[in-house]
Amino acid sequence: MTASHLRPQFVELIPAQLAEGVLYISTQYKTAVHLCPCGCGNRSVTPISPAQWALKWDGAEVSLWPSVGNWGFPCKSHYVIRDGRVHWASRWTxxxxxxxxxxxxxxxxxxxxxxxxxxxxxxxxxxxxxxxxxxxxxxxxxxxxxxx
Ligand SMILES: [Zn+2]
Known part of the structure; x- marks a missing residue:
């Protein structure tokens, strides 16, 4: 199922089974992981560092910058997560x-x-x-x- 919203869940270790619509955030490992919101079931890993992704949590919703491009998955989904919402971006060539x-x-x-x-x-x-x-x-x- 397509997810249009990702809610943050802070964890120490990323669980083996991920739920759709959840952005798992491990502050210890400075990594966020979520299931691709297209519903394909692949997990998208976004390391949080100044050279990779910046994560913002406003107390309720999370934003990730820059966009997430799942080029390694067959779906090639490309989207921006802003204030918890999934904003679909164009597929890249x-x-x-x-x-x-x-x-x-x-x-x-x-x-x-x-x-x-x-x-x-x-x-x-x-x-x-x-x-x-x-x-x-x-x-x-x-x-x-x-x-x-
Ligand atoms: Zn996908």
Missing amino acids: EAQIERGAQRDRADRQSYYRAVRRPAEPDASGWRRHLPGFLRTAARAIRSHPDDS
């Missing part, structure tokens, strides 16, 4: 999926390079190339150089 994957890899590589070398004297160079949310993360890391 194979070329778009490949470009998106390349961009994700590049973003992750620059993020991890940035994190490994937070005290570079000319850090402005790499920060210019990072997307906005990573720049914020980079600033946060640089302003707390002792918190490692």
Whole structure:
């Protein structure tokens, strides 16, 4: 069955059997897992980190950003979860999926390079190339150089 709403459930470990319409969130493992809302039964895993997904919980509903693209499943579902609601997005073509994957890899590589070398004297160079949310993360890391 298609799910149009996902309610959050905070867990320590992701259960083996998942219910439809639930977004399981393990703060310990910084991961969220849910059954694909198209009803295909595949589980979509979204690691929560500055280089992957950002999760927002307002006390009742959750939002995940960026969109979830289940390119590895036959359904190839693509959607945004905002305030618990599933907003369906267009399916991507194979070329778009490949470009998106390349961009994700590049973003992750620059993020991890940035994190490994937070005290570079000319850090402005790499920060210019990072997307906005990573720049914020980079600033946060640089302003707390002792918190490692
Ligand atoms: Zn699906």
